[in-house]
Structures are given as C-alpha cells and as structure tokens.
C-alpha cells in the first residue's frame with residue numbers, strides 16, 4: 001500500500017458558458033516512503049493542479065486519490081486538514097514566509113497545531129531544525145534581512161518540523177541562483193533522507209529534476225515517464241557512460 005496513490009485521476013473545472021476544461025486526465029501515480037519523484041512540465045501543463053491533489057487540497061473529478069490506502073473522498077474535510085498539517089510539508093518557489101515574524105516564529109508555525117510534546121517543545125524543535133539547516137545564528141532574523149537561500153532554508157525548516165511523511169516542493173529553487181539552488185536541494189535531500197519522508201519536486205530545471213530517482217513529465221495534463229531526465233540522471237550517477 002502506497003502513501004499516496006492516484007488511480008486514473010481526472011481533474012476538470014467548470015468554465016462559464018462552455019464545456020468543462022480538462023486539466024488532468026488519466027493520471028496514475030504512486031508515492032511511497034523514501035521516494036524521490038521529480039515532475040517537469042511546461043507552464044499550464046497542470047503541475048499546480050496535480051500538487052494540489054497530492055497535498056489533499058483538492059479532490060479528483062473522477063478516479064481515485066488514496067492516502068495510506070484510504071480513498072480521500074471518504075475522509076471528512078476536517079480530518080483531511082489534520083492529515084495535511086501533520087503528514088505533508090510544502091515548500092514554495094517564493095518561500096511564503098510571514099514577513100513580520102522571525103525565522104524561529106516562522107519555523108514554529110506548524111507546531112502550533114501539534115499536540116503533546118511536539119506542542120510543548122515547539123520552540124526547541126523549531127530552533128533545533130533551524131540549526132540543522134545552518135541558521136542557528138539567524139534565529140531572531142526577519143525574512144527581509146535574510147538572503148533568498150536563507151529564506152528557503154527557513155521554509156525547509158518550517159516544512160520539516162513536524163517530520164511529515166511527504167514533502168511537496170513546488171519550484172523550490174525557482175527564485176535562487178544556480179549554486180544556492182543546488183545547496184538548498186542538497187540540504188533538503190539530506191534531511192528528507194534522515195526523516196525517511198517522500199519528496200515530490202516540481203521543477204522547470206533539468207538539473208533539479210535529475211536529482212530525483214523517478215522522473216515524470218506532465219504534458220497537457222497527461223503524466224508520463226520522463227526518459228530524457230532519467231537518462232541524464234543515469235549519466236550523472238555514472239550508471240551509463
């Protein structure tokens with residue numbers, strides 16, 4: 001049983017005075033613990049729509065989306081919200097940090113909804129995670145005083161403080177220069193491995209996509225294997241010369 005499973009999923013949206021628009025069609029995808037899945041696709045190919053499904057923010061129009069083997073349609077929306085908060089971490093291109101809050105205040109946010117020791121120990125957990133991402137010296141800094149790479153590291157800390165089982169990263173290096181992007185991804189890969197989570201990365205950048213161990217492509221809402229990235233990744237790893 002997979003952690004997340006899409007089975008012949010379609011997503012359409014109603015359009016005024018017109019037929020519904022099909023954004024995703026026939027999408028099959030399984031995400032298991034420890035998976036590293038990269039998804040590439042042109043603008044408008046349906047990447048955000050897919051990510052919203054994987055993040056349990058939307059439901060398929062037809063087909064089945066399962067979380068831990070359970071059809072998400074059968075899970076009440078309040079419980080879906082709790083699963084999302086507890087088990088899924090999000091990382092965005094523009095970091096999405098709260099501007100007036102320090103690095104620690106940003107990283108602690110998901111723990112405000114936790115209970116037990118995770119709640120009582122939230123400050124310590126957030127600080128430890130910021131140390132882990134190399135920001136132990138910037139705990140009280142506001143986002144405006146941090147570089148892009150540092151802000152993304154705060155966002156990574158925030159996404160990981162509850163040790164989620166899945167991380168969904170939407171263009172995580174899109175606002176960073178090449179070198180900073182690679183080092184942020186190195187860090188994300190390391191911590192995701194330590195925590196045994198699955199990482200799904202949506203990216204335009206072939207070098208970032210090649211880091212995954214499963215390579216997929218979205219084309220007009222259809223998800224297929226991305227042979228080109230898989231071949232590039234194999235060469236990179238020295239599997240093929």
Ligand SMILES: Nc1ncnc2c1ncn2[C@@H]1O[C@H](COP(=O)(O)OP(=O)(O)OP(=O)(O)O)[C@@H](O)[C@H]1O
Nearest residue numbers: 013014021023041042043044045046047048049050
């Ligand atoms: N609620 C909606 N109503 C109408 N059209 C929509 C809606 N949501 C998405 N679309 C359209 O569906 C297509 C796919 O959208 P989506 O945001 O998933 O693409 P994307 O691959 O994430 O694009 P980008 O890389 O530019 O963010 C686009 O053409 C978009 O305009």
